[in-house]
Structures are given as structure tokens and as C-alpha cells.
Amino acid sequence: MTAPVLELEDVKKSYPGEPPVEALRGVSLRIDEGEMVAVVGPSGSGKSTLLHIVGTLDRPTSGRVRITGLDTNHLSDRELAALRAQRIGFVFQQFFLAEHQSVLDNVADGMLYAGARLGDRRARAVQSLARVGLGHRGATRPTTLSGGERQRVAIARALVGRPAIVLADEPTGNLDSANGGAIVDLLEGLHAAGATIVVITHDRDLADRMPRQVEMRDGRIVADTAAQPAEPPGREW
Ligand SMILES: Nc1ncnc2c1ncn2[C@@H]1O[C@H](COP(=O)(O)OP(=O)(O)OP(=O)(O)O)[C@@H](O)[C@H]1O
Numbered sequence: 188m189t190a191p192v193l194e195l196e197d198v199k200k201s202y203p204g205e206p207p208v209e210a211l212r213g214v215s216l217r218i219d220e221g222e223m224v225a226v227v228g229p230s231g232s233g234k235s236t237l238l239h240i241v242g243t244l245d246r247p248t249s250g251r252v253r254i255t256g257l258d259t260n261h262l263s264d265r266e267l268a269a270l271r272a273q274r275i276g277f278v279f280q281q282f283f284l285a286e287h288q289s290v291l292d293n294v295a296d297g298m299l300y301a302g303a304r305l306g307d308r309r310a311r312a313v314q315s316l317a318r319v320g321l322g323h324r325g326a327t328r329p330t331t332l333s334g335g336e337r338q339r340v341a342i343a344r345a346l347v348g349r350p351a352i353v354l355a356d357e358p359t360g361n362l363d364s365a366n367g368g369a370i371v372d373l374l375e376g377l378h379a380a381g382a383t384i385v386v387i388t389h390d391r392d393l394a395d396r397m398p399r400q401v402e403m404r405d406g407r408i409v410a411d412t413a414a415q416p417a418e419p420p421g422r423e424w
């Protein structure tokens with residue numbers, strides 16, 4: 188049996204202050220390969236904190252985080268950075284593209300820390316751009332793209348290293364509904380092809396399109412439609 192892609196056990200996170208902010212108050216969560224999960228909840232409920240901890244960008248105050256079976260408590264910052272580079276893809280509301288670089292090199296940079304050579308990274312970037320329907324735009328600068336296209340480039344960058352899990356924080360937050368809908372279509376297509384995806388969203392309609400919804404409130408998971416694990420998929424992407 189393969190380990191879950193992601194396993195959180197009683198994860199707590201507090202930020203120092205007077206009084207400290209208890210951003211996560213004991214979150215346990217398991218996500219299996221091939222799942223597509225929406226994380227919903229009001230502003231300040233801890234969604235982004237959860238994503239940062241799942242993405243190993245931040246460490247929990249207590250509790251355990253396992254990524255593809257690896258206990259992150261036992262890893263040094265350097266080892267965590269390597270795990271992040273190889274197994275996790277991020278998509279954010281602000282696309283974070285480098286404007287002075289071509290679209291292709293923005294995507295190739297998604298593998299910058301994974302140890303691949305530039306030629307290999309570019310070859311993979313070509314495939315990844317094609318996957319998001321922008322194979323013909325690699326040579327252009329991001330500034331010439333629409334918001335929806337920029338987000339597709341960011342998704343291509345997240346996918347280029349074939350991560351075990353893609354984490355998206357409000358990926359449609361800066362887009363109008365048509366462009367946002369296209370991004371959700373794209374994520375659904377990636378899920379159908381075997382990707383494991385977690386999407387944080389304020390948008391109920393968007394969340395309703397995903398097979399599993401986890402609802403957060405005040406630093407806790409208050410609802411999870413999950414229960415039934417997804418079929419182990421083949422990875423075609
Ligand atoms: N670096 C930080 N230092 C102190 N407090 C923080 C920090 N980051 C988040 N918080 C606090 O932790 C709580 C959870 O924040 P978080 O960003 O996870 O919420 P969220 O659910 O993503 O909200 P939103 O929907 O507005 O993005 C909030 O009260 C927030 O103010």
C-alpha cells in the first residue's frame with residue numbers, strides 16, 4: 188500500500204503576539220494520491236496557514252506533517268527545501284511570474300531547485316506549457332498575456348517538476364468569472380489525468396465542482412466530505 192500523499196496529525200500553529208494568534212488549533216487531514224480537494228472557510232480561518240504548512244513553507248508549532256510518507260519533523264530546512272522542490276507545486280492568487288523572462292523560462296524555473304539542467308528544464312517546460320494550452324506562447328513575455336493566461340503559465344510552472352501534489356491558494360482570486368472558470372476546467376483536467384490537487388477558495392461554486400470539500404473555521408476543520416478515497420490513477424501528465 189502506498190503512503191498517503193499528505194498526512195497531518197493534530198497540527199497546531201500559533202503566531203507570536205499579545206495575545207498569540209492560534210491560526211491552527213489541531214488539524215488532522217489525509218489526502219491520497221489522485222484526490223482533488225477544495226479547502227473553504229471564512230477569511231482568517233487558517234486556510235493559507237494550512238497551505239503553507241502542507242507546502243513546508245512553514246513549520247507547525249506542534250503536530251506532525253508527512254509528505255509522501257516522509258515525516259517533515261525529521262528533516263532539516265535544507266532537506267525540506269529539496270522535498271518542496273521535488274514534490275510540491277504551488278499556484279498563488281498573484282501569479283508571481285518574472286516579467287523580464289520569457290514564458291518558457293518562467294515555467295522552466297519551476298525545476299530550478301530540482302537539480303535538472305537548463306536544456307532538460309526547457310524541454311519539460313515546453314511539454315508543461317502545451318498541457319495548459321499555451322504551447323505557442325513560450326517565447327513571449329508574461330506582460331503580453333491576459334490574467335487567465337498568466338495563471339495558466341503559473342500552473343504550468345507548478346506542474347513542470349511533476350510534483351506529488353499541487354497546492355493552489357485562491358488561484359482564481361484575481362480573475363473574472365470566465366477566466367476563473369477556465370482555470371477550474373484546467374485543474375479538473377489535470378486531476379482527471381492523475382494529479383493530486385488542493386485548492387483553497389472563497390468561491391462556493393468553484394468548491395462545489397470538486398469531489399471533496401474540507402471546511403475550516405477558526406483554525407479547525409469543521410466539515411470534510413471525504414471519507415471515500417479516490418481510485419489510484421495512472422499519471423499521464
Ligand atoms: N505571519 C503571521 N503572523 C501573525 N498572524 C498571522 C500570520 N499569518 C496569518 N496570521 C493570522 O492567522 C489567522 C489565519 O490566517 P490565514 O491567512 O491562514 O487565513 P485565511 O483563511 O487564509 O484567510 P483569507 O481567506 O483571508 O486568506 C488570521 O487570524 C491571521 O491574521
Ligand SMILES: [Mg+2]
Nearest residue numbers: 234235236356
Ligand atoms: Mg488566505
